[in-house]
Amino acid sequence: MQKQLQNVFIFQFYIYINMKKEAQQKYSPSLRFWHWGNTLVILGSLVTVLINSTLFDGGSARDFVQKELTDAGANVSPEQARALVHGLEDQVWGIHIYFGYVLAALFLYRIVVEIRADKNQRVIHKFLDALKTYSSNQAFKSTARYELGIKLLYLVFYTLLLIMVVTGLSVAFDDSLRISRSLSHSLKEIHGFCMYPILGFIVLHVGGVYFAERKNKKGIVSDMINGGETNN
Numbered sequence: 001m002q003k004q005l006q007n008v009f010i011f012q013f014y015i016y017i018n019m020k021k022e023a024q025q026k027y028s029p030s031l032r033f034w035h036w037g038n039t040l041v042i043l044g045s046l047v048t049v050l051i052n053s054t055l056f057d058g059g060s061a062r063d064f065v066q067k068e069l070t071d072a073g074a075n076v077s078p079e080q081a082r083a084l085v086h087g088l089e090d091q092v093w094g095i096h097i098y099f100g101y102v103l104a105a106l107f108l109y110r111i112v113v114e115i116r117a118d119k120n121q122r123v124i125h126k127f128l129d130a131l132k133t134y135s136s137n138q139a140f141k142s143t144a145r146y147e148l149g150i151k152l153l154y155l156v157f158y159t160l161l162l163i164m165v166v167t168g169l170s171v172a173f174d175d176s177l178r179i180s181r182s183l184s185h186s187l188k189e190i191h192g193f194c195m196y197p198i199l200g201f202i203v204l205h206v207g208g209v210y211f212a213e214r215k216n217k218k219g220i221v222s223d224m225i226n227g228g229e230t231n232n
């Protein structure tokens with residue numbers, strides 16, 4: 001019995017130590033899980049868009065299918081070839097929509113992470129903090145501006161992600177939500193358009209992280225993997 005109590009005590013102590021460690025981390029395990037999960041799903045989603053806009057795009061795909069099937073001995077009209085390409089395109093959109101559901105679930109998870117995070121780890125707090133430093137610190141104005149720019153970029157990205165999730169789900173469930181054809185079409189256009197600033201964010205972000213890692217923020221990528229230690 002005493003041995004069991006001792007084990008329970010050691011276990012509790014272990015949890016306490018790890019909780020303390022977690023609280024001191026720069027990026028919490030939940031934020032890291034979201035970050036890498038979100039990265040993978042967005043990349044997956046982009047691959048589906050890339051496939052549909054290259055392999056299954058318009059007339060060239062139809063001509064290719066018709067030629068291949070004719071060479072194989074089938075008698076296929078351009079309309080039949082187009083129907084096949086369209087079917088394949090729809091299959092790929094189906095995969096895109098599955099990625100979309102996961103992305104929507106991850107976005108919800110990110111909101112919960114934000115609500116449950118310590119005040120100083122919240123993205124809004126980090127932004128306001130950077131704004132305060134920028135407004136008050138005259139000596140390091142350019143560094144403060146750079147930090148503020150990064151935090152602003154994250155806020156813009158989260159807003160774009162929200163738009164992607166809302167418009168994507170609305171198009172996916174347009175019938176059940178009784179959304180008219182024309183509204184659904186407009187939402188799809190907004191959805192498609194927002195991909196470009198998201199691509200811009202990814203390029204800036206990955207490039208920025210690369211330069212930060214090489215210059216003044218060594219270990220930043222490792223911190224996003226292992227958690228890192230906070231300066232607070």
Ligand code: HEM
Pocket residue numbers: 035038039040042043123150154157158202205206209220221224
């Ligand atoms: C689809 C690709 C990606 C997206 C959408 C993305 C998004 C984000 C977001 C929104 C944050 C801010 C997290 C927060 O504090 O709320 C962040 C931070 C970070 N990301 Fe990414 N990320 C992507 C890819 C990558 C890759 C490939 C790397 C590593 C090479 C990376 C490394 C980091 C690091 C180190 C941070 C912390 C930077 C800081 O403290 O300012 N990310 N990312």
Ligand code: HEM
Pocket residue numbers: 042045046049093096097099100101103104164165167168169171172188189191192193195198
């Ligand atoms: C950052 C992530 C995402 C990117 C880059 C992206 C990109 C795109 C693009 C470029 C299109 C084509 C739009 C057009 O034809 O005008 C599209 C279609 C679509 N997306 Fe997304 N999307 C993302 C996330 C989502 C999410 C979260 C959902 C929610 C389920 C979703 C659902 C859809 C649906 C239903 C379509 C229409 C497919 C069809 O034409 O049958 N997407 N997406």
